[in-house]
Amino acid sequence: MRRAYFKFSWIAAALLAPQLLIIFVFFYWPSAQALYWAFTLEQPWGGGNTWVGLDNFRKVLSDPYYWGSVRVSVIYALATTVLAMSMALTLAIFVDRQLAGYKAYRVAIIWPYAVAAPAVGLAFQFVFNPGAGIFSYINTISPGWWDLSKYPWQAVTAIVIAGAWKQVAYSFVFFLAALQSIPRSLTEAAAMDGARPLRRMIDLQLPLLTPTFFFLLVINITDSFTDSFGIVDTLTGGGPFRATDLMVYKIYADGFRGFDYSGAAAQSIILMLLVMALTFVQFRYVEKRVHYT
Amino acid sequence: MAEIAIRNVTKTYGKTTIMEGVNLDIHDGEFVVILGPSGCGKSTLLRLIAGLEEITAGEIAIGGEIVNKLEPRERGCAMVFQNYALYPHMTVAENIGYALKVAGVPKAERLARVAETAKSVGLGDFLDRKPGQLSGGQRQRVAMARAIIRSPKVFLFDEPLSNLDAKLRVQMRHEIRRIHNQIKATSVFVTHDQHEGMTLADRLVVMNKGTIEQVGTPAEIYDRPASLYVAGFIGSPAMNFLPGQYDAARRAVVLEGGAVIGMPADHQAVDGQLVQLGIRPEHVSLRAPGQGMIDARLEIVEDLGAARLWNLKIEDIPFSLITEARPHIDTGTMTGIALDLRQAHLFDGVSGKRIDARTATVAARAVPAE
Ligand SMILES: Nc1ncnc2c1ncn2[C@@H]1O[C@H](COP(=O)(O)OP(=O)(O)O)[C@@H](O)[C@H]1O
Ligand SMILES: [Mg+2]
Numbered sequence: 001m002r003r004a005y006f007k008f009s010w011i012a013a014a015l016l017a018p019q020l021l022i023i024f025v026f027f028y029w030p031s032a033q034a035l036y037w038a039f040t041l042e043q044p045w046g047g048g049n050t051w052v053g054l055d056n057f058r059k060v061l062s063d064p065y066y067w068g069s070v071r072v073s074v075i076y077a078l079a080t081t082v083l084a085m086s087m088a089l090t091l092a093i094f095v096d097r098q099l100a101g102y103k104a105y106r107v108a109i110i111w112p113y114a115v116a117a118p119a120v121g122l123a124f125q126f127v128f129n130p131g132a133g134i135f136s137y138i139n140t141i142s143p144g145w146w147d148l149s150k151y152p153w154q155a156v157t158a159i160v161i162a163g164a165w166k167q168v169a170y171s172f173v174f175f176l177a178a179l180q181s182i183p184r185s186l187t188e189a190a191a192m193d194g195a196r197p198l199r200r201m202i203d204l205q206l207p208l209l210t211p212t213f214f215f216l217l218v219i220n221i222t223d224s225f226t227d228s229f230g231i232v233d234t235l236t237g238g239g240p241f242r243a244t245d246l247m248v249y250k251i252y253a254d255g256f257r258g259f260d261y262s263g264a265a266a267q268s269i270i271l272m273l274l275v276m277a278l279t280f281v282q283f284r285y286v287e288k289r290v291h292y293t
Numbered sequence: 294m295a296e297i298a299i300r301n302v303t304k305t306y307g308k309t310t311i312m313e314g315v316n317l318d319i320h321d322g323e324f325v326v327i328l329g330p331s332g333c334g335k336s337t338l339l340r341l342i343a344g345l346e347e348i349t350a351g352e353i354a355i356g357g358e359i360v361n362k363l364e365p366r367e368r369g370c371a372m373v374f375q376n377y378a379l380y381p382h383m384t385v386a387e388n389i390g391y392a393l394k395v396a397g398v399p400k401a402e403r404l405a406r407v408a409e410t411a412k413s414v415g416l417g418d419f420l421d422r423k424p425g426q427l428s429g430g431q432r433q434r435v436a437m438a439r440a441i442i443r444s445p446k447v448f449l450f451d452e453p454l455s456n457l458d459a460k461l462r463v464q465m466r467h468e469i470r471r472i473h474n475q476i477k478a479t480s481v482f483v484t485h486d487q488h489e490g491m492t493l494a495d496r497l498v499v500m501n502k503g504t505i506e507q508v509g510t511p512a513e514i515y516d517r518p519a520s521l522y523v524a525g526f527i528g529s530p531a532m533n534f535l536p537g538q539y540d541a542a543r544r545a546v547v548l549e550g551g552a553v554i555g556m557p558a559d560h561q562a563v564d565g566q567l568v569q570l571g572i573r574p575e576h577v578s579l580r581a582p583g584q585g586m587i588d589a590r591l592e593i594v595e596d597l598g599a600a601r602l603w604n605l606k607i608e609d610i611p612f613s614l615i616t617e618a619r620p621h622i623d624t625g626t627m628t629g630i631a632l633d634l635r636q637a638h639l640f641d642g643v644s645g646k647r648i649d650a651r652t653a654t655v656a657a658r659a660v661p662a663e
Contacts, residue, residue, distance in 0.1 A: 183378065185375075188378065189372070190380070191345070191365045192345075193366075195366070203380075208381070
């Protein structure tokens with residue numbers, strides 16, 4: 001690869017400045033604030049914060065509600081990831097094989113990725129709302145059967161489906177690109193070798209997708225930990241009975257509704273560490289995985 | 294028996310016709326080379342035989358069975374691709390043995406056959422490597438082994454040597470021919486390289502823009518090209534062409550510049566017919582200015598080692614000849630040239646079709662005096 005080298009110049013600095021400013025204002029500064037809050041506690045009668053060491057973390061980690069939130073976050077992350085990736089792969093294979101109508105799908109499938117999470121949640125309100133949504137038809141057959149504000153499993157199912165629907169697009173694009181980058185002659189060679197389409201998929205396409213698969217696995221899990229707030233907020237509000245109280249949502253609820261800034265800050269530090277660990281796995285292992293030439 | 298019969302085959306992509314009304318018979322056990330410039334439809338023809346493309350019209354039969362509707366796996370063909378198309382995530386052994394694995398051959402037998410085949414192409418020591426760890430020549434051998442192991446009825450090669458360096462190409466060419474002589478499977482080999490075609494083929498098929506121009510042994514095609522196109526394509530340096538008109542009375546070609554070239558035999562051309570007189574550079578010799586049949590201006594001289602290539606111009610028509618001798622002539626000066634007319638070819642000036650002599654014997658007759 002060709003690289004260009006530039007001497008330091010004020011123009012370069014000026015061009016960098018807006019980006020650096022944005023990163024500072026929206027990332028480093030809030031992170032520093034979160035760190036500050038996580039290790040301090042506001043005094044009951046005012047007078048600033050006092051240093052409390054790891055107390056906030058101890059409190060969070062000994063809170064059964066917190067572990068409940070971790071549990072449902074993990075379930076949500078795994079379920080959305082599995083659902084989104086398997087849907088994405090299936091659709092990508094269809095499009096790659098150019099089955100009927102693939103041009104229409106290709107566009108249709110990419111759209112959801114452009115939709116913001118709260119909008120997705122709102123859209124799914126129209127689907128899942130027990131009184132007015134599409135699912136309300138179930139209730140005309142068996143009254144009261146569908147109500148995601150009453151039944152935890154229904155609430156979890158609803159946010160998983162909404163979350164997966166949003167993530168399908170991203171994985172689809174990557175899977176399709178990976179499938180299309182497999183040289184046609186490879187598939188043809190396998191066809192000459194006697195392998196039928198399904199066999200070719202198992203022996204050839206899927207193994208060659210492994211790097212993409214691991215990449216998407218990490219991205220999807222990370223995304224479902226961090227990008228689920230809007231869906232939960234609009235669809236279930238964390239309920240019923242904290243059944244959909246995902247980690248990101250709990251941070252918001254504890255901090256801005258419960259005014260427990262220190263507890264929320266400690267939780268966000270934990271979530272940040274988790275995401276950093278996933279990102280590390282991504283860089284360290286996934287990016288370096290076999291690249292076929 | 295695996296003779297291939299191609300009958301009136303047409304191939305179109307949407308509205309573009311790539312190939313039209315192609316007929317070709319390939320005999321059992323024959324090594325046929327399809328030769329033509331890039332884009333003329335060689336690969337398409339091969340892929341139609343393999344079943345990787347669907348035939349638009351016409352039919353293809355392999356071993357007497359019409360295969361139009363058969364899947365590639367049902368046709369008994371093996372193919373070596375230009376870029377080898379090795380499975381990158383499989384080892385050499387797995388690559389070679391994949392067809393057997395798909396066919397459900399038991400593991401022990403499979404491994405034995407893989408080892409044997411790999412050895413026969415000189416890959417015995419590389420069975421555990423991945424394709425990425427092999428040189429170009431070794432990858433080529435894996436691709437060959439992968440085809441050989443299936444003992445196919447028909448071998449199809451799509452420019453398998455074009456990614457190799459010149460020396461390796463010659464070596465692999467010999468190897469492919471040696472393997473063919475051993476197993477005698479019907480082989481169809483596509484290339485744009487005439488040396489490869491001439492040296493490998495039992496019979497050559499020269500293609501041009503989706504049609505077959507000529508089919509014949511390399512010698513037949515070299516000695517009696519059926520058209521202007523074939524004549525210009527086969528042979529290096531290429532044949533010279535001089536446009537003119539046929540003069541039936543004098544049995545001669547009157548060149549555009551006015552020179553009259555008497556032909557040694559009467560040709561099947563009418564008086565005044567536009568023709569192209571073709572002659573290969575090796576059938577032309579130098580003379581002193583005014584002493585030959587035509588005078589030409591010397592443009593560039595190239596030493597080829599064993600011979601010398603003279604690039605001349607007759608009026609504005611480029612003309613080349615080859616000599617073993619190396620006389621000194623200044624570039625830009627005029628020189629005479631003499632054509633060995635027994636080796637000359639005549640083509641129709643409009644259709645480009647070969648014009649044969651009227652008498653079967655193109656004996657060396659005295660050129661009638663003018
Ligand atoms: N899938 C395709 N769609 C449209 N045109 C094609 C396709 N494949 C090949 N062609 C065209 O068919 C012609 C012959 O191609 P090909 O058989 O690959 O030529 P060759 O192998 O002789 O170089 C070319 O003009 C090429 O552009
Ligand atoms: Mg080709």
